[in-house]
Amino acid sequence: QAQVVQSGTEVKRPGASVKVSCKASGFPFSAYHIVWVRQAPGQGLEWMGWISGYSGNTNSAQKFRGRVTMLTDTSTATAYMELRSLESDDTATYFCARGASSGRGLWFDTWGQGTLIVVSS
């Protein structure tokens, strides 16, 4: 069945960068988008952006533009999200998910297990 598996917990210093991977299986990678959503401790869900598995085109939330890079490696069906200039407020669990297209936006039908990123000096 469709599955996405993420890389493990990272601890970073303020100002550093982090790169999270998201390996897909059980579905045609190029037929879907991969979306990134984060959740600060005890908080709600925040959309960061998504990338097309077909074209590599991206769409990211305004607050992350210039600080986030989303990539795919179609040969390994893996998506990556790099976040730069980390601050303590970036401490959160980062989820990737498969995005199902509505012709406008996407809903998210298969989620990874989450990657905890801790930013601390």
Place this chain on the structure above:
Amino acid sequence: DIVLTQSPESLALSLGERATINCKSSQSVSYSSTNQNFLAWYQQKPGQPPKLLIYWASARGSEVPERFSGSGSGTDFTLTISSLQAEDVAVYFCQQYYDTPVTFGQGTKVEIK
């Protein structure tokens, strides 16, 4: 940005009772011409990722029990759990995909009384 406001913030019900969660959007997330409602619902249990329950406001996700149903259009949507089970204890989020940025409601916590 489209703001989604859920109510109530939490609710505690007895096993077997009906749970109703509301999601109000700051603007319409529906196409009246095609009767499409760009709204989804997710369930998140402690320590787990969210799970898709409902999309297109009323279509159930894969292997989602029939006791979960969604309704509504325009700016007002509802998630109903017809008979609350112990395994339904979770936080529930609505999400609009009518426009970017995609936005989520703040969540509704459901507990057993």
